[in-house]
Amino acid sequence: MIAQPIDYVLIAWFSLALASAAYVAYDQFENNPEPAIMKWGFVLITLYMGPIALLLYVMADKEPLPGTHETFIRPLWKQGVGSTIHCVAGDATGIVAAAAITALFGLPMWIDLIVEYVAGFLFGLLVFQSLFMQGMMGGTYLQNVRRMFLPEAISMNCMMAGMAPVMSLLMMGRDMRAMQPTELLFWGVMSLGVSVGFAIAYPANVWMVARNMKHGLMTQRDGSARSKAGHSHTGSAARKDGAHAHAMPRSGAGAGDSTSASGMFWSVTTPQLASVTGITLLGLVAGMALPALVVNLRLGAHDVGPSIMPPGMVTGWDTSGDAMKDMSAVLPRNVTAIANADAHGDQTLAGTLENGVRTFSLTASVTRWTILPGVEVDAYAFNHQVPGPRIRVTEGERIRIHVHNDLPEATTIHWHGLILPNAMDGAAEITQPPIPPGGDYTYEFNALQAGTFFYHTHAHLDRQQSLGLYGALIIDPKVAAADLRADHEYVLLLQEWLQREGLTYPAMPMEGGLPNYFTINGKAYPSTDVVPMKVGETIRIRFIGSNNIFIHPMHIHGGPFTVVARDGVALAPAQRFDADTINVGPGQRYDVIWKARGPGRWLVHCHIGHHTTNNNSETKGGGGLMMILDVSG
Numbered sequence: 001m002i003a004q005p006i007d008y009v010l011i012a013w014f015s016l017a018l019a020s021a022a023y024v025a026y027d028q029f030e031n032n033p034e035p036a037i038m039k040w041g042f043v044l045i046t047l048y049m050g051p052i053a054l055l056l057y058v059m060a061d062k063e064p065l066p067g068t069h070e071t072f073i074r075p076l077w078k079q080g081v082g083s084t085i086h087c088v089a090g091d092a093t094g095i096v097a098a099a100a101i102t103a104l105f106g107l108p109m110w111i112d113l114i115v116e117y118v119a120g121f122l123f124g125l126l127v128f129q130s131l132f133m134q135g136m137m138g139g140t141y142l143q144n145v146r147r148m149f150l151p152e153a154i155s156m157n158c159m160m161a162g163m164a165p166v167m168s169l170l171m172m173g174r175d176m177r178a179m180q181p182t183e184l185l186f187w188g189v190m191s192l193g194v195s196v197g198f199a200i201a202y203p204a205n206v207w208m209v210a211r212n213m214k215h216g217l218m219t220q221r222d223g224s225a226r227s228k229a230g231h232s233h234t235g236s237a238a239r240k241d242g243a244h245a246h247a248m249p250r251s252g253a254g255a256g257d258s259t260s261a262s263g264m265f266w267s268v269t270t271p272q273l274a275s276v277t278g279i280t281l282l283g284l285v286a287g288m289a290l291p292a293l294v295v296n297l298r299l300g301a302h303d304v305g306p307s308i309m310p311p312g313m314v315t316g317w318d319t320s321g322d323a324m325k326d327m328s329a330v331l332p333r334n335v336t337a338i339a340n341a342d343a344h345g346d347q348t349l350a351g352t353l354e355n356g357v358r359t360f361s362l363t364a365s366v367t368r369w370t371i372l373p374g375v376e377v378d379a380y381a382f383n384h385q386v387p388g389p390r391i392r393v394t395e396g397e398r399i400r401i402h403v404h405n406d407l408p409e410a411t412t413i414h415w416h417g418l419i420l421p422n423a424m425d426g427a428a429e430i431t432q433p434p435i436p437p438g439g440d441y442t443y444e445f446n447a448l449q450a451g452t453f454f455y456h457t458h459a460h461l462d463r464q465q466s467l468g469l470y471g472a473l474i475i476d477p478k479v480a481a482a483d484l485r486a487d488h489e490y491v492l493l494l495q496e497w498l499q500r501e502g503l504t505y506p507a508m509p510m511e512g513g514l515p516n517y518f519t520i521n522g523k524a525y526p527s528t529d530v531v532p533m534k535v536g537e538t539i540r541i542r543f544i545g546s547n548n549i550f551i552h553p554m555h556i557h558g559g560p561f562t563v564v565a566r567d568g569v570a571l572a573p574a575q576r577f578d579a580d581t582i583n584v585g586p587g588q589r590y591d592v593i594w595k596a597r598g599p600g601r602w603l604v605h606c607h608i609g610h611h612t613t614n615n616n617s618e619t620k621g622g623g624g625l626m627m628i629l630d631v632s633g
């Protein structure tokens with residue numbers, strides 16, 4: 001539930017709302033002399049609007065001194081508050097219930113909005129206005145339904161004109177957890193929506209109370225004696241205006257029946273009524289339809305899931321739910337393991353020999369991984385390591401890999417560069433159904449080649465490989481070439497990360513997806529390895545383009561190296577060449593041999609300057625794709 005700072009704000013808000021509602025409920029039922037409908041209305045509204053409703057209650061409705069309620073509630077602005085309260089209490093309850101139910105069914109947002117309007121209108125009219133108010137209004141239930149239809153429509157139109165855009169724009173915004181009723185954010189959006197709807201419906205309610213179309217606040221003592229402060233105020237105004245206003249009695253109530261409890265004359269002209277109704281209808285249509293210009297109202301809660309999009313992702317009214325899920329953050333609640341801050345990836349996996357088959361086990365899961373002190377990523381990792389463990393076998397061996405998937409999404413493993421049966425190639429939906437969450441799959445093939453290879457996910461690799469699902473696969477030749485022997489060996493796997501505001505997104509070469517951290521073997525400089533060497537010694541570095549986005553021009557200080565293998569294929573002596581920078585593209589491997597010509601700290605680094613920074617800043621001379629060969633004399 002907690003994934004963003006806003007979640008703490010919401011916890012604080014709803015704590016205040018609950019405390020406020022508890023106080024209002026206590027005070028209403030213990031102290032305040034008014035009809036039960038208003039008491040319940042205020043309690044409901046306080047749940048939705050929290051301290052704002054508490055303020056309204058104290059300022060407009062709570063009896064200041066015993067016996068003063070009648071006088072206290074008389075001002076028109078307070079009557080307007082009362083009228084809006086019992087309208088919004090009904091409407092909002094209908095809307096919120098409908099929103100929660102339609103979200104659970106995963107209906108598209110535009111259908112949501114229509115269902116919410118109808119539910120809010122009907123609940124408000126049939127239950128809150130006509131049924132609960134019947135005691136105050138007199139007349140039959142059906143008469144009340146007919147008489148309250150227009151006032152309810154005007155108020156509800158205003159309510160939805162404010163609430164619909166708040167819901168559409170925030171629910172379909174960056175943090176789509178707002179679409180899920182199981183998330184606090186959903187209720188936060190509802191709360192804000194009700195408050196905005198209330199603010200827009202308030203002027204219309206003031207007007208309707210003044211024109212005798214609706215009840216405001218009332219006083220009711222001991223459940224029997226009733227004094228209608230609102231009536232006495234607005235009623236006299238109505239009678240004053242009676243001469244020139246077009247009096248519209250409620251149908252069924254009987255024209256001129258001014259003595260009945262409901263006998264309010266609508267002191268309003270037909271053009272006034274038509275104009276007000278028309279403008280609220282316009283507001284309703286605009287509030288419902290205009291957000292469709294910027295957000296995709298065809299999506300439902302099931303299409304987007306609880307996705308949080310990276311800041312800067314371009315989304316529009318045609319962005320699909322799949323696009324959002326692809327770029328969305330790893331939800332911290334899905335983390336099932338936390339690796340030690342000093343843990344190293346690329347640990348050689350100890351296989352077992354089963355009937356001559358070298359057997360390994362890999363489990364993919366969401367693992368919190370430290371790339372720098374204080375900088376953690378929520379990675380998709382094999383065996384809780386980034387990179388995944390190194391699989392090292394000898395040419396000619398038969399290998400078997402048991403894969404278990406503990407990720408919240410389906411995955412596969414592809415064995416990059418290997419000659420193997422097509423069924424073992426790991427291409428999701430091409431050569432095998434993806435391994436579902438909780439599922440298992442076994443790969444088995446012969447290691448026919450020798451050289452530097454790697455393995456990686458091949459299901460949604462745009463997302464999953466960017467989140468860390470890769471590892472080295474080294475196949476040693478049966479007979480090592482004597483001229484390629486080196487004193488040291490270093491396997492170097494590249495990766496790009498996007499980590500912002502505590503959330504990890506898959507880095508992608510598009511708006512909002514560009515990485516801000518870069519790692520060698522799961523660590524950013526200065527946390528990368530330091531390799532101790534001696535002058536005259538050689539090191540064989542196996543560069544692996546296990547990253548998804550950039551071609552990294554990898555450069556070594558202190559003189560050229562010799563490129564001895566490319567993509568797992570050893571170069572014949574005549575093909576080998578010397579260079580000081582080699583472009584390692586995604587998927588490519590280069591084996592180079594470098595000689596320590598002199599003592600000192602020699603850098604290995606990417607030559608794209610930005611890739612040697614950590615979130616745009618440098619520490620100890622750089623960051624990211626940088627490591628040190630420490631040569632002693």
Ligand SMILES: [Cu+2]
Nearest residue numbers: 552606608611
């Ligand atoms: Cu680079």
